[in-house]
Amino acid sequence: xxxxxxxxxxxxxxxxxxxxxxxxxxxxxxxxxxxxxxxxxxxxxxxxxxxxxxxxxxxxxxxxxxxxxxxxxxxxxxxxxxxxxxxxxxxxxxxxxxxxxxxxxxxxxxxxxxxxxxxxxxxxxxxxxxxxxxxxxxxxxxxxxxxxxxxxxx
Numbered sequence: 001x002x003x004x005x006x007x008x009x010x011x012x013x014x015x016x017x018x019x020x021x022x023x024x025x026x027x028x029x030x031x032x033x034x035x036x037x038x039x040x041x042x043x044x045x046x047x048x049x050x051x052x053x054x055x056x057x058x059x060x061x062x063x064x065x066x067x068x069x070x071x072x073x074x075x076x077x078x079x080x081x082x083x084x085x086x087x088x089x090x091x092x093x094x095x096x097x098x099x100x101x102x103x104x105x106x107x108x109x110x111x112x113x114x115x116x117x118x119x120x121x122x123x124x125x126x127x128x129x130x131x132x133x134x135x136x137x138x139x140x141x142x143x144x145x146x147x148x149x150x151x152x153x154x
Contacts, residue, residue: 024065026078032056096121
């Protein structure tokens with residue numbers, strides 16, 4: 001019984017650490033391959049799409065998940081890829097580049113209370129030169145990040 005409780009606790013803790021961006025996926029729709037190039041609106045598995053389809057793949061558009069999370073920008077099939085804006089249900093958002101469904105490249109993450117981090121990202125983590133701002137727009141930290149941690153302050 002203790003092992004079951006421990007396993008459930010670990011599962012709940014693990015799920016709690018996921019961001020909405022990591023949790024929400026773009027459902028696969030086999031009918032996309034047969035569509036003529038153009039813009040389409042539809043819903044699949046609680047996810048609403050207003051997207052452009054080209055050569056049987058999503059290429060850009062707007063996606064809304066059942067939990068209130070939204071994405072607007074470039075797509076590569078069922079991945080967020082290219083420039084876009086991802087907004088969580090609490091109002092926090094990331095604006096920048098994505099690669100294979102992850103924040104990757106230049107971008108800014110703004111919390112619901114107005115704090116902001118702007119700089120380089122790699123695999124959903126701050127990685128490279130970046131600047132942290134408070135809700136008033138004043139710089140609080142500036143430097144180089146690696147795997148989400150500040151390693152060299154400027």
